[in-house]
Amino acid sequence: MTEQDLVKLRGNVDKAKDDLAQLKGREKQVLSSLKKDWSCASIQAASKMVKKLQADSGKLLIQADTIGEEIEEKYGDMLEL
Secondary structure, eight states: OOHHHHHHHHHHHHHHHHHHHHHHHHHHHHHHHHHHHHOOSSHHHHHHHHHHHHHHHHHHHHHHHHHHHHHHHHHHHHHOO
């Protein structure tokens, strides 16, 4: 390996270190935001909350559809103009 190769490799290592530091800073910001806004202490907790919210919203959509159908059955003739 030549000196030029080593200098280039050193530059790549330094850039990777900088990138890693930026990513760690961004991770810290995201975790802080999750904790402040959603009371989630980790990415795993946030993922679990998202899955629960998706399931809950699905249940609510089904309930809304059911209620809509019941209203249409009971009052459908009154709803038509």
